[in-house]
Amino acid sequence: SQKIEQNSEALNIQEGKTATLTCNYTNYSPAYLQWYRQDPGRGPVFLLLIRENEKEKRKERLKVTFDTTLKQSLFHITASQPADSATYLCAPSNTGFQKLVFGTGTRLLVSP
């Protein structure tokens, strides 16, 4: 069965450093991989989508990589800020309006 793994332990980093979160998937060949941010008691917010033929995608301080050979995506936040503290979810998907299967999420804590 499809499996999506994200670090279940919280990632603690200092303000200004780069945070790197990992998403690994098995038994799956997604055409896209999406990253979302979720704050406590709120719905997730879409951040970035990367296609299988793209190795890297950037948006402001965010960078996502997608390695279909390793079946892994890395999510980077550069110059992290306390406001970046949240849970980050990855979700592989295929074409069309198909359902998303979310990873368990990694909680990021950025301390000042």
Add this chain to the structure above:
Amino acid sequence: GAVVSQHPSWVICKSGTSVKIECRSLDFQATTMFWYRQFPKQSLMLMATSNEGSKATYEQGVEKDKFLINHASLTLSTLTVTSAHPEDSSFYICSASRAGGENEQFFGPGTRLTVL
């Protein structure tokens, strides 16, 4: 753009009653809407997928007679939890995909349901 609202944001009800949750796409037409449930410290679990004008597709293990979904228009989907019990207490979140998009989903703020 791409704003999704949910109503109510929280609800407390007695065991055995039914609760309706509304999900609206405010500034776009939602080809497909999704309903999720999230228990504390867990990830989102998809309950069902609904397309406007057709029956919802439920995930394995989700009782369609208990969780009634109606997607009456391209901007409104409702989830009714029938005969709610304390174990149905959870955070219910809807999302919507828009036509012409890249399969990203836009989520509502969620509804906290507490069944006493």
